[in-house]
Amino acid sequence: MSVLKVGVAQHACSGDLAANFEASLAAIRKAAAQGAKLVVLQELHRGLYFCQRESVTEFDNAETIPGPSTDALGALARELGVVIVASLFEKRAAGLYHNTAVVLETDGTIAGVYRKMHIPDDPGFYEKFYFAPGDLGFTPIDTSVGRLGVLVCWDQWFPEAARLMAMAGAELLIYPTAIGWDPADDTSEQTRQRDAWVTVQRAHAVANGVPVISVNRVGHESDPEGGAGIQFWGNSFVAGPQGELLLELDLEASTDVVDIDMQRSEHVRRIWPFLRDRRIDAYADITKLYRD
Amino acid sequence: MSVLKVGVAQHACSGDLAANFEASLAAIRKAAAQGAKLVVLQELHRGLYFCQRESVTEFDNAETIPGPSTDALGALARELGVVIVASLFEKRAAGLYHNTAVVLETDGTIAGVYRKMHIPDDPGFYEKFYFAPGDLGFTPIDTSVGRLGVLVCWDQWFPEAARLMAMAGAELLIYPTAIGWDPADDTSEQTRQRDAWVTVQRAHAVANGVPVISVNRVGHESDPEGGAGIQFWGNSFVAGPQGELLLELDLEASTDVVDIDMQRSEHVRRIWPFLRDRRIDAYADITKLYRD
Numbered sequence: 001m002s003v004l005k006v007g008v009a010q011h012a013c014s015g016d017l018a019a020n021f022e023a024s025l026a027a028i029r030k031a032a033a034q035g036a037k038l039v040v041l042q043e044l045h046r047g048l049y050f051c052q053r054e055s056v057t058e059f060d061n062a063e064t065i066p067g068p069s070t071d072a073l074g075a076l077a078r079e080l081g082v083v084i085v086a087s088l089f090e091k092r093a094a095g096l097y098h099n100t101a102v103v104l105e106t107d108g109t110i111a112g113v114y115r116k117m118h119i120p121d122d123p124g125f126y127e128k129f130y131f132a133p134g135d136l137g138f139t140p141i142d143t144s145v146g147r148l149g150v151l152v153c154w155d156q157w158f159p160e161a162a163r164l165m166a167m168a169g170a171e172l173l174i175y176p177t178a179i180g181w182d183p184a185d186d187t188s189e190q191t192r193q194r195d196a197w198v199t200v201q202r203a204h205a206v207a208n209g210v211p212v213i214s215v216n217r218v219g220h221e222s223d224p225e226g227g228a229g230i231q232f233w234g235n236s237f238v239a240g241p242q243g244e245l246l247l248e249l250d251l252e253a254s255t256d257v258v259d260i261d262m263q264r265s266e267h268v269r270r271i272w273p274f275l276r277d278r279r280i281d282a283y284a285d286i287t288k289l290y291r292d
Numbered sequence: 293m294s295v296l297k298v299g300v301a302q303h304a305c306s307g308d309l310a311a312n313f314e315a316s317l318a319a320i321r322k323a324a325a326q327g328a329k330l331v332v333l334q335e336l337h338r339g340l341y342f343c344q345r346e347s348v349t350e351f352d353n354a355e356t357i358p359g360p361s362t363d364a365l366g367a368l369a370r371e372l373g374v375v376i377v378a379s380l381f382e383k384r385a386a387g388l389y390h391n392t393a394v395v396l397e398t399d400g401t402i403a404g405v406y407r408k409m410h411i412p413d414d415p416g417f418y419e420k421f422y423f424a425p426g427d428l429g430f431t432p433i434d435t436s437v438g439r440l441g442v443l444v445c446w447d448q449w450f451p452e453a454a455r456l457m458a459m460a461g462a463e464l465l466i467y468p469t470a471i472g473w474d475p476a477d478d479t480s481e482q483t484r485q486r487d488a489w490v491t492v493q494r495a496h497a498v499a500n501g502v503p504v505i506s507v508n509r510v511g512h513e514s515d516p517e518g519g520a521g522i523q524f525w526g527n528s529f530v531a532g533p534q535g536e537l538l539l540e541l542d543l544e545a546s547t548d549v550v551d552i553d554m555q556r557s558e559h560v561r562r563i564w565p566f567l568r569d570r571r572i573d574a575y576a577d578i579t580k581l582y583r584d
Contacts (some may be wrong), residue, residue, distance in 0.1 A: 168583040287572050291456065
């Protein structure tokens with residue numbers, strides 16, 4: 001059995017960026033101390049989820065890649081001998097910003113980056129204002145712990161993204177994410193939303209025969225515009241290649257480690273050979289917006 | 293609230309085709325008596341799941357469409373004023389057979405057919421021997437109860453099929469199916485398989501914002517070759533457009549009716565506008581078998 005120990009770290013953020021980053025670094029140390037060789041952080045873990053409003057001053061917090069965060073994360077990756085998946089507000093050029101996941105290798109180098117391809121825009125989640133849609137496509141990142149299909153948050157709702165990563169040989173699908181409830185919604189709506197979020201990602205594991213790691217933030221963050229804010233629901237989880245839950249956190253801050261048997265995908269794809277039977281002769285319309 | 297009452301009927305089959313068909317007709321009557329306006333039957337409900345072995349004599353049981361089954365089902369649809377989704381072993385020509393779903397309109401006519409596009413072939417499920425892959429694509433069928441995205445069994449594992457149906461305006465995804473356990477598998481493997489099957493289909497509802505109806509057979513059917521046979525797991529279910537379970541049967545024969553609020557899809561797609569944000573500029577490789 002070829003086991004990969006994976007650490008997931010979900011925490012609440014405040015307006016103190018340095019303190020948030022310290023929390024991320026401490027979580028990585030904790031996971032590594034428990035044997036993790038891959039540690040995944042939540043989306044935009046350095047700060048509050050600033051997309052609750054549209055404000056140009058937020059661009060002050062964007063940073064280059066490489067930059068201060070990747071320097072610090074790279075040094076820690078090297079020190080601990082772990083691969084780290086982090087999520088940063090990338091400044092690519094003046095007026096050009098991305099929601100970017102970066103993968104640090106065990107030697108401290110940047111193994112690769114993924115720029116969030118699907119960008120949401122909903123009340124409280126005004127990401128289209130901040131982030132240019134990614135232009136790197138759905139390209140996995142090779143690391144010493146495997147080929148990682150790194151995606152970000154809103155991507156998790158799109159089976160196409162998961163499929164394209166798996167078709168490019170991704171051995172794991174990884175989603176740093178920041179999703180929560182509108183506190184004004186009732187409990188049944190909140191439950192449906194969280195269940196849907198878990199279900200659609202577990203289904204990516206099933207449809208593609210690969211494990212899925214999803215890491216979400218926790219805590220309530222106020223709306224600077226005076227709304228109800230967002231209650232981030234945590235519930236970070238790891239699923240195996242049949243969608244089976246290997247680890248599931250609740251809505252409290254937590255760091256945990258779980259074993260993934262990296263040989264199970266081979267077995268599962270033999271008994272469920274979906275890749276063999278895709279009707280690629282009939283899929284062309286997937287590249288349309290609608291079939292009308 | 294625009295409610296559609298949907299009936300689902302799962303039952304065990306024997307070698308007596310007439311008796312099986314009577315069971316299907318009785319289930320339709322029962323569902324209609326409970327107010328169903330749409331009734332969905334399990335895959336290949338007229339007989340045993342004959343694909344446990346490859347035998348040319350099984351082709352004797354295939355029939356044309358239109359043919360005796362669609363005549364009888366059409367007459368019942370007209371009598372009861374219901375739309376029926378049935379699943380038949382279609383004889384299209386000598387040596388050309390399909391696994392076909394047929395939709396009967398309330399006036400007794402055939403509203404349309406869907407020929408199973410994804411064909412499995414695994415030990416005990418030798419469908420590639422019997423069924424030519426469908427050549428009608430992923431085309432919904434218009435009926436008096438809505439535009440139906442009818443798919444069949446193995447299709448349920450492919451997000452592309454669900455997506456293409458939804459993109460063509462399908463208001464419901466419908467899966468007649470015949471799936472079961474290898475009795476030799478242990479309980480944990482059986483549980484993972486059934487959960488994966490439910491999860492991947494609920495995820496089609498989530499990703500596309502449409503309800504899903506899945507109807508599976510029940511009962512143990514022996515392997516004519518002397519193997520352990522198949523224990524069909526039933527568990528027919530109906531999910532709403534957030535993947536929320538509206539109805540879930542167990543592994544016993546059963547007919548039940550459930551209300552689907554057909555206006556919820558509009559609401560759900562407004563709060564989760566996935567169709568708006570698809571990166572069709574980056575999906576072209578979906579039409580490849582693999583990205584290597």
